[in-house]
Amino acid sequence: xxxxPLKPSDIFTIKxxxxxxxxxxxxxxxxxxxxxxxxxxxKCRTIITVSGKETECIVKTLKSSPDEVGDNNLDNLxxxx
Numbered sequence: 001x002x003x004x005p006l007k008p009s010d011i012f013t014i015k016x017x018x019x020x021x022x023x024x025x026x027x028x029x030x031x032x033x034x035x036x037x038x039x040x041x042x043k044c045r046t047i048i049t050v051s052g053k054e055t056e057c058i059v060k061t062l063k064s065s066p067d068e069v070g071d072n073n074l075d076n077l078x079x080x081x
Contacts, residue, residue: 014062017041029064029074037064037073 012020017027018041027039042063047054064074 014060017062018060027062039064039074 017039021027021041028036029039030036039062042061044059044061046057046059048057049055062074
């Protein structure tokens with residue numbers, strides 16, 4: 001979190017962000033041109049196989065809302081240093 005992607009002022013876990021969103025905080029991404037995209041809670045469903053048995057796994061994650069600008073999407077941002 002912060003205005004400089006190379007020097008974040010705060011780093012939060014996904015759980016912390018989920019909790020803060022539940023408390024009314026708002027998160028968004030911003031690219032170098034100032035385009036923003038809201039960040040929202042999301043659940044990812046996947047199938048894992050353990051000892052030959054398939055099990056559905058639900059992982060709490062975060063996503064940015066799609067817009068016309070790709071460089072502010074969470075998937076396209078650089079990871080925190």
